[in-house]
Amino acid sequence: MQGNEPLWALGMMSGTSLDGVDAAMLLSDGTRILEFGDSAYRAYSAAEGAALRAGLGLWPGDDGVAGAGAVIDAAHADLAAQFSPDLIGFHGQTLAHDPGGRGTHQVGDGALLAHSLGRPVVWDFRSNDVQMGGQGAPLAPFYHFACAQWMGATAPIAFLNLGGVGNLTWVDPTKPAPEADGALLAFDTGPANAPINDLVQARLGADMDRNGALAAAGKVAHSALELFLMDPYFGRIPPKSLDRDAFSEMMALVRELDDADAAATLTAMAAAAVMQGISHCPVPPTRLLVTGGGRHNKVMMAMIAAGLDCPVDPVEAAGLDGDMLEAQAFAFLAIRVLRGLPTSAPGTTGVMAAVGGGQISRP
Numbered sequence: 001m002q003g004n005e006p007l008w009a010l011g012m013m014s015g016t017s018l019d020g021v022d023a024a025m026l027l028s029d030g031t032r033i034l035e036f037g038d039s040a041y042r043a044y045s046a047a048e049g050a051a052l053r054a055g056l057g058l059w060p061g062d063d064g065v066a067g068a069g070a071v072i073d074a075a076h077a078d079l080a081a082q083f084s085p086d087l088i089g090f091h092g093q094t095l096a097h098d099p100g101g102r103g104t105h106q107v108g109d110g111a112l113l114a115h116s117l118g119r120p121v122v123w124d125f126r127s128n129d130v131q132m133g134g135q136g137a138p139l140a141p142f143y144h145f146a147c148a149q150w151m152g153a154t155a156p157i158a159f160l161n162l163g164g165v166g167n168l169t170w171v172d173p174t175k176p177a178p179e180a181d182g183a184l185l186a187f188d189t190g191p192a193n194a195p196i197n198d199l200v201q202a203r204l205g206a207d208m209d210r211n212g213a214l215a216a217a218g219k220v221a222h223s224a225l226e227l228f229l230m231d232p233y234f235g236r237i238p239p240k241s242l243d244r245d246a247f248s249e250m251m252a253l254v255r256e257l258d259d260a261d262a263a264a265t266l267t268a269m270a271a272a273a274v275m276q277g278i279s280h281c282p283v284p285p286t287r288l289l290v291t292g293g294g295r296h297n298k299v300m301m302a303m304i305a306a307g308l309d310c311p312v313d314p315v316e317a318a319g320l321d322g323d324m325l326e327a328q329a330f331a332f333l334a335i336r337v338l339r340g341l342p343t344s345a346p347g348t349t350g351v352m353a354a355v356g357g358g359q360i361s362r363p
């Protein structure tokens, strides 16, 4: 597997929403997207989800980490068994993220997976970046650069992932490589779906505000929104990243509101955080392409579009798959790690210099 011949990699990602694992095949030489392959999703059972939630905030060695790790290892082995990749990119599950302090913690044992599947596995993508002074996140931006080139973009565009947390990547596709100076600027914008999910879970026992229906029936509480926007995170110069629950105190701002107004206000907060993020871009993007589950939230999408001067579309408008983009990103990054290419740069994570992350485990 040396040289630069294209490889079929399987990328697997379990995101902050803790709903399940996405897996996607990608053919790439580590710089270009050559072909998209099959993809699959495996939902966590209620018991698996509970074990993962119990692990949130835990660090290596803490009680409860092994249980969460076992769920991740079994679910990923189960899902990967239906594919025949040359190699696997295994993100695992982030349990805790504190890049300026204790580091970043993903569970998932790549050596075990390599052994059980009989294929090379690239994993532990974030630690090296944090050790080199970076945020360890976001890591999808190098893949976003490849997506922009695959689309034939000729002017700066931005990708927005609306997952549990939101993250934005500004791309200048005219630069020669993702690690080139000025090619990328990336950072977490703020909370996106996680607080909305937490609200509807606590009040209505629901998983999500499907399509933004509840928010559509409510009014935004502007005083709460203004208080939220006073958080110093929004003024901080990127790169910057967030733990899933970094904004948990925002729930207090909507406590007195009825369900619909609370949902509308949390949705407006997520959208306003994106606007704040866009203001940090070197030049405004000519197009904003949205990935992640939040692209289905019509209210959130409309609020974002209303605040920007450029078209705002789901990534499907550009021929990409918004459910699988992050899984594809870890397939792409796995090939880069195998080839010794960097996976993050000062503009994406704040790392001192472009660096490759990830351990390689062979069967």
Ligand SMILES: Nc1ncnc2c1ncn2[C@@H]1O[C@H](COP(=O)(O)OP(=O)(O)OP(=O)(O)O)[C@@H](O)[C@H]1O
Pocket (backbone or CB within 6 Å): 014, 015, 016, 017, 018, 019, 161, 162, 163, 164, 165, 166, 193, 194, 196, 197, 207, 208, 209, 210, 211, 212, 291, 292, 293, 294, 296, 297, 326
């Ligand atoms: N139809 C829908 N309407 C509204 N919201 C939706 C819809 N579908 C998904 N979502 C939201 O998107 C979330 C899942 O998004 P996604 O799968 O992108 O998150 P993730 O990958 O786990 O998170 P992250 O990218 O932060 O790691 C759901 O929990 C829900 O809040």
Ligand SMILES: CC(=O)N[C@H]1[C@@H]2OC[C@@H](O2)[C@@H](O)[C@@H]1O[C@H](C)C(=O)O
Pocket (backbone or CB within 6 Å): 015, 016, 094, 097, 104, 136, 137, 138, 139, 140, 141, 161, 163, 164, 165, 166, 167, 188, 241, 242, 326
């Ligand atoms: C530490 C961590 O797991 N961060 C995730 C999380 O989910 C979204 C956002 O916060 C982003 O920073 C990152 O994931 C994506 C896939 C990334 O690294 O690009």
